[in-house]
Amino acid sequence: MNKRFVSLWFRHLLTDWLTLRQPELKDLPFILTTPVHNRVVVTATNLLVEIQGVTMGMPAADAKAIVPGLKIIEETPGQATKLIKALGEWCIRYSPLVAADMPDGLILDVSGCVHLWGGEHAYLKEIVTRLRSKGYDVRGAMADTAGTAWAIARFGKIKPIIAPGMQANALLSLPPAALRLDAIILERLQKLGFYTIKNFIDMPRSVLRRRFGQELLTRIDQALGNEFEPLELLCPIEPYTERLPCLEPIRTATAIEIAIKTLLANLCARLQSEGMGIRTAVLKCYRVDGRVIQADIGTNKATHHTGHLFKLFELKIATIAPGLGIELFTMEAPKVEEVEPEQEVLWSPEGCSLEDAGLTELLDKLANKLGAGNIRRYLPQERYWPEQSIKPALSIKDKPATTWRTGRPRPSLILNRPEKIKVTFRLPDYPPMLFIYKGMVHHIKKADGPERIEREWWVDNGLHRDYYMVEDNEGRRYWLFRSGHYTDAESAWYLHGYFA
Amino acid sequence: MSPSKNDIISRLQKDILLWQGFSAPAAGKAKGIGLGPLENAFPNGVFPTGTIHEMLCPAPEQSAATAGLLAGILASLMQHGSVCLWISTSRKLFPPALIGFNVQPHQVIFIDVQQEKDALWAMEEGLKCEGVAAVIAEIREISFAQSRRLQLAVESSKVTGFLLRNDPRKLGTTTCVARWQVSPLPSQVEDELPGVGFPCWQVDLLRVRNGNPGSWQLQWLDDGFVAVDEQQTETLLDNNRMAG
Numbered sequence: 001m002n003k004r005f006v007s008l009w010f011r012h013l014l015t016d017w018l019t020l021r022q023p024e025l026k027d028l029p030f031i032l033t034t035p036v037h038n039r040v041v042v043t044a045t046n047l048l049v050e051i052q053g054v055t056m057g058m059p060a061a062d063a064k065a066i067v068p069g070l071k072i073i074e075e076t077p078g079q080a081t082k083l084i085k086a087l088g089e090w091c092i093r094y095s096p097l098v099a100a101d102m103p104d105g106l107i108l109d110v111s112g113c114v115h116l117w118g119g120e121h122a123y124l125k126e127i128v129t130r131l132r133s134k135g136y137d138v139r140g141a142m143a144d145t146a147g148t149a150w151a152i153a154r155f156g157k158i159k160p161i162i163a164p165g166m167q168a169n170a171l172l173s174l175p176p177a178a179l180r181l182d183a184i185i186l187e188r189l190q191k192l193g194f195y196t197i198k199n200f201i202d203m204p205r206s207v208l209r210r211r212f213g214q215e216l217l218t219r220i221d222q223a224l225g226n227e228f229e230p231l232e233l234l235c236p237i238e239p240y241t242e243r244l245p246c247l248e249p250i251r252t253a254t255a256i257e258i259a260i261k262t263l264l265a266n267l268c269a270r271l272q273s274e275g276m277g278i279r280t281a282v283l284k285c286y287r288v289d290g291r292v293i294q295a296d297i298g299t300n301k302a303t304h305h306t307g308h309l310f311k312l313f314e315l316k317i318a319t320i321a322p323g324l325g326i327e328l329f330t331m332e333a334p335k336v337e338e339v340e341p342e343q344e345v346l347w348s349p350e351g352c353s354l355e356d357a358g359l360t361e362l363l364d365k366l367a368n369k370l371g372a373g374n375i376r377r378y379l380p381q382e383r384y385w386p387e388q389s390i391k392p393a394l395s396i397k398d399k400p401a402t403t404w405r406t407g408r409p410r411p412s413l414i415l416n417r418p419e420k421i422k423v424t425f426r427l428p429d430y431p432p433m434l435f436i437y438k439g440m441v442h443h444i445k446k447a448d449g450p451e452r453i454e455r456e457w458w459v460d461n462g463l464h465r466d467y468y469m470v471e472d473n474e475g476r477r478y479w480l481f482r483s484g485h486y487t488d489a490e491s492a493w494y495l496h497g498y499f500a
Numbered sequence: 501m502s503p504s505k506n507d508i509i510s511r512l513q514k515d516i517l518l519w520q521g522f523s524a525p526a527a528g529k530a531k532g533i534g535l536g537p538l539e540n541a542f543p544n545g546v547f548p549t550g551t552i553h554e555m556l557c558p559a560p561e562q563s564a565a566t567a568g569l570l571a572g573i574l575a576s577l578m579q580h581g582s583v584c585l586w587i588s589t590s591r592k593l594f595p596p597a598l599i600g601f602n603v604q605p606h607q608v609i610f611i612d613v614q615q616e617k618d619a620l621w622a623m624e625e626g627l628k629c630e631g632v633a634a635v636i637a638e639i640r641e642i643s644f645a646q647s648r649r650l651q652l653a654v655e656s657s658k659v660t661g662f663l664l665r666n667d668p669r670k671l672g673t674t675t676c677v678a679r680w681q682v683s684p685l686p687s688q689v690e691d692e693l694p695g696v697g698f699p700c701w702q703v704d705l706l707r708v709r710n711g712n713p714g715s716w717q718l719q720w721l722d723d724g725f726v727a728v729d730e731q732q733t734e735t736l737l738d739n740n741r742m743a744g
Contacts, residue, residue: 359583362629366611366622374612378595378605390595393606400606404599412567413560414594445686448695471696475686476561497594498560500568500601500684500699500720 002164004142006095006108006124007149010087011137013104015046017083018073020135030071033060043075047137080104087136088234094127099146099231105153107146107231120161143167146231147223151178167224172198179219185212240276240333242267249288249325253317256285256326260313261306263331268304277302277339283313285320286328293320297368300396301360302337308361312368360396380404384453386414386496408451409469411479411497418494421480425493428486431468435480437495442472450482463488469499517543517710533576536727538703538718542678543710549577550658552650554676556665556706560592563666565684565701567593570636570662571601572720577660578607578633585626587611587619588638588664602723620646627653627661638664647674679707685717688728700728 010016014032019025025046031054032044040060049070054063064070080103088098088106094117097109110123117123124140131138141152143162151171152162155178162170171178174197176189189212194200200208201220208216221227242263250256260283271277279302285293295316303309320326367375378390379400389405422436431447449468455461463484471477477499484491533539533547542548555570557563578584586593586608595605611626613619619637626635627650642663654661663676671679681704687697700719707713717728 356583356631358629358631362625362632363609365625370611370613370618370622376610376612377608378610380596380605386594390605398606404596404605406599409600410597411564411594412571412597413564413592415592446689446694446696469696471687473686475684475700477564477684477687477696477699498564499696500564500571500597500701 003109003111003144004114004120004164005144005146005149006110006127006140006142007101007146007153008091008106008108008127008131009139009150009153010084010104011139012044012046012050013083013136014044014075014080016136017079019046025071028071029067029069030073031060031063032073032075034075034077040072085234087131091127092235094123096235096237097231098234100234101150105150107149109146109231110142124160143170145223145225146229147180147219148225150180151223154178168201171223172196172201176200179216179223181216181219185216188212240267240271240278240336242331244329244331246327246329249322249327251322251325256317256320256322257310257314259326259329260317260331261310263329264306264309264313267331267333268306268309271304271333271336271339275339276336277304278309278333279335279337280333281309281313282332282334283316284330284332285322285326286330287322287326288324291323293326295320297364298372299360299364300367301357302339303360304339305361308364311361312364315365315369363396383456385456386410386453388456409448409499411469411477412500414479414497415495418481418496421493421495423480423482423493425482429466431470432480432493435470435478435493435495442470442476442478444470445473446471463490467496520710533573534724535573536716536718536725538705538716538725538727541705541708541711541714543708547573548677549660550654551677552647552654552661552663552675553678553680554663554665554674555680555682556668556671557682558667562681562683563592563664565699566664566680566682567597568601568699568720569680569682569701569703569718570664571598571603572725574598574634575602578603581607582631582633583607583609584634584636585609585611585622585632586636587613587622587626589613589616589619591638601720616640620650623661624649624653627659628657630657630659632659634660634662636662636664638666640666640668641670642672642674644673644675647676651675677709678705678711680704681706685728688719 015030018032029048030046031042031049033040034043042054042056042058042060042063045054045056049063049067052067054066060072064072084100084102084104084106088100091098091106091108095108095110095113099107101107114120114123117126120142124142128138128140139153141149141156141160141162143149143152144164144167148162148167148170151174152160155174156170176194176197177186178197189200205217218227222229244259244263246259250259263283278299280296280298283295287293295313297309297312297316299312363375377393377398379393379398380402381389381391382402383389419437423432424434425432429450431449432444434441434443447468447470450466452464452466454464465481465483467479467481469477470480478495479497479499480493481496482491482493535547539545539547555566557566574584584607589612591610591612595608598605598608611622613622616639619639620642623635623637626632650661683702685700685702687700689695689697698719698721700717702715703718704715705713719726719728
């Protein structure tokens with residue numbers, strides 16, 4: 001998927017914050033200072049001071065000379081970091097992936113988030129106006145890479161949103177500082193007359209590397225999207241995995257059991273604290289000879305019950321061939337769901353329903369040994385064709401959408417494929433008088449029918465069936481049908497089931 | 501006055517039943533499962549739950565009849581919305597038929613296995629799960645040792661198990677509490693009415709542990725078993741003779 005990033009730049013982060021805390025500072029020129037090597041240096045200015053030419057790193061005495069009536073406040077160390085983190089956490093409402101961009105910015109990975117605010121424009125506008133209304137002087141930009149978004153937020157003059165794939169065009173007219181370069185490289189570029197990025201971006205890479213080092217190339221690639229740029233997220237999304245390296249290669253089943261128990265205990269402790277449960281889990285055993293053995297389990301209901309999960313893995317231990325030994329175990333839970341807390345019951349009803357924990361654990365166990373596809377439950381379906389009248393339930397919680405039809409008797413055993421029989425019957429639609437199945441003649445004494453079941457013409461076309469319930473002279477009851485009208489050439493008689 | 505011989509024998513028999521796990525039902529708690537006179541064949545006159553029953557079905561028609569009788573028994577075992585497991589290697593049961601015997605078909609979990617070995621394993625696991633109403637397994641052959649494993653499983657969990665022996669090759673000794681055989685009988689219809697009547701079966705209890713084997717004729721009316729009385733059967737036979 002195409003990635004999109006938003007870069008936010010707080011131009012007067014600390015002074016804005018102080019103004020919010022102390023509203024009387026709003027119309028006063030003031031700076032924040034910090035002592036460096038026996039000098040007091042400016043570290044932050046507000047807008048009133050900045051327009052008069054005071055820059056960061058200037059001695060406080062010079063600033064005082066430039067701006068009369070300047071208020072000087074000493075900076076609390078680490079304040080900026082704290083503030084950026086707090087703002088980043090506030091921004092998680094816009095995207096789960098927020099990274100701090102020290103000292104005065106944030107980078108948001110907004111891939112797949114913007115449609116929730118009705119498009120990129122509305123999204124960026126929402127963030128910027130919300131932050132501005134709070135009192136922070138913020139600039140934002142959106143682009144395909146964090147590098148370009150950073151550059152446009154700080155140096156862009158035309159529009160804040162760069163269309164996908166247009167990073168190079170957007171960067172051309174910006175100064176080299178937009179590439180997040182070291183002061184030394186910037187100075188060297190300046191000296192050589194490279195005032196904008198377009199002056200040097202098309203130069204051969206080997207030349208640039210020789211003159212300015214690898215860093216320049218890396219920064220260009222990151223801005224253009226040719227190189228991946230890792231972000232240090234404020235709230236990293238940790239996958240549900242656990243690792244267990246072994247001091248010595250493990251070969252015995254007992255040791256594997258211990259490993260699985262340890263991994264499950266760690267994983268389940270975390271899941272439990274977050275109220276989540278495992279639906280599928282994968283155990284990977286890394287062998288000394290480089291092969292990886294994998295064992296997976298699945299559950300019908302999310303669970304973090306260590307004992308139950310271990311029982312499921314216990315069935316798989318036999319399939320784990322340790323070879324010369326296993327040196328690393330990892331356990332992942334690719335599919336987790338929220339656990340529904342179980343309600344305590346005052347008295348236990350007789351028998352258990354489908355939601356009972358004991359039953360789900362039993363079904364998990366059976367499913368892991370026999371295959372989940374071999375365990376079925378059927379729900380009624382509003383279709384008359386006997387083969388289609390039931391459908392498998394998708395989950396243990398599936399409830400029938402309709403009631404079971406009781407109007408017509410249905411055989412207790414049904415053949416997977418109706419089997420052909422030989423029949424004597426009277427025209428046009430009387431029940432058969434006798435039929436021959438597997439060489440045995442059945443004389444019919446009693447019969448019900450016909451019950452005509454038409455094919456679903458919108459699904460398939462073919463002959464309808466006329467069903468008869470018949471009982472032979474020994475009391476055995478059968479379900480027979482004739483496909484089609486007796487005049488049809490393909491019309492034939494079949495045995496389809498046995499009644500109780 | 502010393503107690504008579506019969507009293508001693510009957511007391512001893514009760515003790516033996518108790519030791520074997522057949523406790524007499526508490527007063528007021530005695531409730532049949534609707535099998536009528538057939539329940540008297542069992543010790544204390546109570547259909548034994550929490551044990552394994554074996555049902556012989558040499559022919560598919562008998563399987564169908566057995567499925568019907570079993571569904572009728574399940575209806576009372578699964579009254580409280582509980583669940584039963586149906587394990588088989590080649591399943592032919594048609595779930596919608598169960599509703600005719602007052603069993604909710606969606607409360608039955610079907611487990612299809614490839615081998616008889618897996619079916620036995622699944623049955624044992626199912627029987628260990630307390631609260632499952634019943635576990636039914638279609639198994640062709642079972643050895644005494646295997647049946648003993650199943651018996652041990654039910655002894656702690658009190659789940660009822662049913663072994664459907666489709667087309668059994670040999671009938672060895674098993675730990676099952678009873679061996680059933682159900683065969684279809686001609687249904688009984690009111691005079692002159694056309695059509696097929698209610699399902700009707702000949703139920704033979706070939707072996708009952710501590711009970712009295714015998715043979716009964718049962719009919720399933722809309723909501724329960726009804727014993728077919730002798731007289732009705734006789735008239736039926738007469739009718740047949742006339743028809744033949």
